[in-house]
Amino acid sequence: MELYSGYINKLIEELSSLPGIGNKSAQRLAFHLINQPEERVRRLADTLVDARSKVRYCSDCFTLTDRDTCPICANANRDHKTIMVVENPRDLAAYEKTGKYEGVYHVLHGAISPMLGIGPGDIKLKELIARLQKDVDEVIIATNSSLEGETTAMYISKLIKPTGIRVTRIASGVPVGGDLENIDEVTLLRALDGRKDL
């Protein structure tokens, strides 16, 4: 038996396909939206479509941006010879919020996970290696301290070592399995300051 109209069902189905949204939350959101003025819902829909169509990867660091080069890479005052490698744009945002890191970033968009079938070719690794053709002093690996993050860190360090470029890993003051974005700024900075050569 159909509990709600077909349109509501479709809406609930779409919403519950989003990460972290279970069926109950999807129902709550669907009813909330239905009760909003049409204008308000249209604005939300337009915002979703605009974000999807206008946002792209920075051509240097691969974070999300609406320009060809993100504001960090375009900033001449940043230290372009120090590259911090992170798994995703949320981790970049976490370090950026501390306001203390002056280098640039490289966003991998994932981590190597043999279990999930994610290999080196599935993340932005080739792109990182290509950047090392330029003048780079240090690559700071700030992937998460999960199994995938550690595997990725090892893999990257093996790739970079032969180039003679300094490779460091942020200290593991960061709890195991912890996502960088959930960690407070003091811990993040301590992890950065305590980084070790690989």
Ligand code: ZN
């Ligand atoms: Zn960038």
